[in-house]
Amino acid sequence: MGELKLMKGNEAIAEAIIRAGADGYFGYPITPQSEVLEYLMAxxxxxxxxxxxxxxxxxxxxxxxxxxxxxxxxxxxTSSSSPGISLMQEGLSYIAGAEIPILIINVVRGGPGLGDIQPSQSDYFQATKGGGHGDYRLIVLAPSSVQEMADFVPVAYELAFKYRNPAMILSDGAIGQMMEKVEFFEPMPRLSDEEIKARYPWATNGKPMNGERRILTSLDLDPQKLEDHNIHLQEKYRQIEETEVRFETLQCDDAEYVIVAYGTSARVSLKAVKLLREKGVKVGLLRPITLWPFPTKKIQKLVDQGVKGFLSVEMSAGQMVEDVRLAVNGKVKVEHYGRFGGMIHSPEEVVEALEQKIIGG
Amino acid sequence: MSETALKDIIKPENLVYQKTRLMTDKPLSYCPGCGHGTTHRLIMEVIEEMGKEHETIGVAPVGCSVLAYEFMDVDMQEAAHGRAPALATAIKRLWPDHIVFTYQGDGDLAAIGTAETIHACNRGEKFVIIFINNGIYGMTGGQMAPTTLEGMKTSTSPYGRDPNIMGHPLKITELVAQLPGTYYVTRQSVHTPSAVRKAKRAIKKAFENQLNNAPGLSFVEVVSNCNSGWKMTPVDANNWMEENMFPFYPIGDIKVDGQLVK
Structure with a gap:
């Protein structure tokens, strides 16, 4: 393995982009992720x-x-932060429609509107439910450390190209700005033009000598053909939901209660679980790594296993909690707790929320 | 004329004109008399003559020519409204040896896509922009365009374009010519045989600039009629274009080899 480096999350993702054999980065400065473009230019x-x-x-x-x-x-x-990602929704819809594999990084800040430049998780709906117009999905990976900022770049690329679908790394201002140790994967060479042509016959890079020209479009004026295309997309999304769910569990085996949290919230919740366990509360942590596809089946298993309540801890007014509720389907209690607008909850606040909203509620 | 006589005439040795090989067999969706079909053909002729059909990537716009990719037999991408120069920027930078062009109308290029147009030109991206200016939104049914002339009636300027309310027609071609990133900027038309020949030369020059790795973007405006949007016959529309469009949008080179034409 390589040497350990101390880096900001944004710098780590920029270095990982180069190492993952990326061919092009195109971006616009916005706080709190401008270090990505700065690092690449340097x-x-x-x-x-x-x-x-x-x-x-x-x-x-x-x-x-x-x-x-x-x-x-x-x-x-490309990388950006919330207001910039909103501007990209038109393009993302077209990219999803035309089935173009790309990687987009959102280092989320508080909203709505111009909001602030502090970390937030209030872009969950936008990331996981489509975001732009039409029926489509992004594959969404949520890192909770600087290490994962780096590691998820090649993973996201692999998924994007495997399914010809846009993939997003949904981070937040805390992980983007904080410094942690990171160990990089070995650099992967960029594909040659010939390798790209051989590997991706759909790509528009010059009509093949012995073949038809290619068209990339999201337009089909024939509604029956457009419905057929949508059915194809939905089949692809079902396949992704079946095979690409990623999550991490901590102390869920004997858990009576489970905190569901991702990204920075998962780090805070980790400490909350420790504090609760010290008090004798049997609590575990489910950390979704893919936010879409969501670990619905895992939550259902936890319900079957006897978990009596779930607390969705997010730096938002309650977005992921809706997916937890859909998974639980009314069988046990599901509540949300979280600070938002750029505020981060403390582990003690999470402990109190679980005790009051789930155990005592 | 009897069938026998036709058979005598239709022989390979009598061939004087035929469909360009790089135009597909799909019937054009354009109105009779519209300049889009002719301009499509000129681009495809040029690419064929350069022998670059396997190394060309085109970007289609949103507007009447949204289906340009159906007619041009090269690899094509369909962009969102106004964004074609952004797509082409990345394509050209990632495939610098390939021929890349955008094909855009006036609403696409000079209204919703103004930022993408200006910045691609200003960065000196080394692709070709073909810009069809007919002063109207044809696809959506004849609304006012950024290039609609003062006093010109459209469905959203039914009493004529009033600059006090609706602003002025935008000479975006003159504007991009001022930017150091453009290398060749010209305005042409395709409404007469001689105009078609001149437009062909201009389009060829634009693409050859790219082939020769000229330091900047080549921009070809084609002033065209929109006889259905203007609610005229094709002949009347061409006459109206000569009398009204050409004085405001004069035909000819504006910038050649990076130098403004005096």
Whole structure:
């Protein structure tokens, strides 16, 4: 394994982008993730791996650069924070419709509107329910450490290309800004143009010498064909839900109560579980790593196993809690607890919430 | 004329004109008399003549030419409204040896996509923009465009474009010519045989600039009629275009080899 480095989450993700063999980064500065573009510009990967880095005129342009570049079969990526991600929703809808594999990173800050620049998890709905217009899904990975900021880049690319679907790393301002030790994976070489052409026959990078030209579009004026395309997309999404759910559990085997939390909230909840266990409360932590597909079946198993209540802990007014409730389907109690608007709850607050809302409630 | 006589005429040795190979067999969806079909053909002729059909990627817009990818037999991407220059930017930067072009109308390029247009031009992206200006939104049924002339009637300027209320027509081609990133900027038309020949030369020059790795973007505006949107016959529309559009949007080169034409 490689050496340990002390880095910010945003820097780690930028380094991981280069190491994952990305071909192009297109982005626009916004706090709290501007270090990604800054790191890449300072690293000058165009001189080493040949990766293109471009500061776009807007997030609208960035996401459409991903459409263009991703549409040729190249590994492209952008990063932004909440208001910028909102601007990208149009492009994401087109990308999902045209089935272009791309990677998008959201280092979430408080909202709505311009909000603030502090960490938040209030973009969960936008990330996991589609975000733009039409029936579509993003594959959403939620890192809870600087290490995972790095590790999830190649994972997200693998999923994006496996399913020809946009993938998002949904982080937050705390993980983006905090420094932690990180151990990087070995650099992966960029694919050659020939390898891309051989591997991705759908990609529009010049009509094959012995084949039909390719078209990437999300338009079909024939409603029956568009319904057929949507059915295909839904089948793909079902397949992803069946095979790509990722999560981590902690002390759930004997748990009577389970906290469900991801990202920074999962880190806080980890401490809350420790405090509760010290008090003799049998509590566990379920940390979804993929927010979509969501670990619905795992939650159902926990219900079957005898868990008496779930507390969804999020830095939002309560978004993921809806998916926990759908999974639990009314069988046991599900409540939400969380600070929002850029505030982060303390472990003690989580302990109190579980005691009052779930055990005592 | 009898069938026998036709058979005598239709022979390979009598062939003087045929469909460009790089145009698909799909019937064009454009109105008779519209300039889109001719311009499509000119682009495909140029790519065929350059022998670059296997190394070309085109980006289609939203508007009347939203289905341009149905007619052009090269790899194509369909962009969101106004975003084609952003797509083309990444395509060209990631495939610098390929020929990349966007095909956009006036609403797409000069209204909703103004930022993408200006910044792609200003960065000196090395692709070609073909810009069809007919002063109206044809696809959505004849609404006012950024390039609609003062006084011109459309469904959203039914009493004529009043600059006090609706602003002025935008000469975006002159605007992009001022940017250091553009290398070749020209305005053409395709409404007469001689205009078609000149437009072909301009489009060829634009694509050859890319082939020669010229330091900047090549931008070809084609002033076209929209006879159905203008509610005129094709002939009347062409006459109206000459009398009204050309004085405001004069035909000719604006910038050649990076230098403004005096």
């Amino acid at each position: 690293a000058k990967p165009w001189e080493t791996t040949g990766m293109v880095v471009l500061q776009a005129e807007s997030e609208v342009a960035s996401i459409n650069m991903l459409y263009g570049g991703g549409g040729t079969g190249k590994k492209v990526v």
